[in-house]
Amino acid sequence: MNTFTACVERGENWWVAQLVEDPGVIVQARRLDQIQEEIRDALALFPELTDSPETAIVHLDLVGEVEQQAQATRDQLAAIREREAHELANMSQHARRLADGGYNYRDIAYLLGITYGRVGQILKAKTSTA
Missing domain, CATH: 3.30.2390 (TTHA1013/TTHA0281-like)
Structure with missing residues (x-):
């Protein structure tokens, strides 16, 4: 044990x-x-x-109640961060698929709810790691 x-x-x-x-x-x-x-x-x-x-x-x-609540909040935030990382990976995949489908950066940005500059960063990162 x-x-x-x-x-x-x-x-x-x-x-x-x-x-x-x-x-x-x-x-x-x-x-x-x-x-x-x-x-x-x-x-x-x-x-x-x-x-x-x-x-x-x-x-x-x-x-202690307050201590337990604080620890529960920390655990919930960790779960949120894990989910966020998963969704960011999904966003990257979607951005790549949209770009491969001929969408421009501004349209991809609108669809994903991010800036077109961020789209460029995501697509550049995906290209350099491939």
């Missing part, structure tokens, strides 16, 4: 995390972004939990 979950709570000046799989593993850090590495460091002291603590995947379960 190399995936762990830590229950994380904000203290006075520290973040405190307790491993769900072994409640005896408790770490603290000044910043939330340091918690996962602190847990990996602590896992090195418990070889019975994992053979490779440096590659352990640590999921953070934040205590």
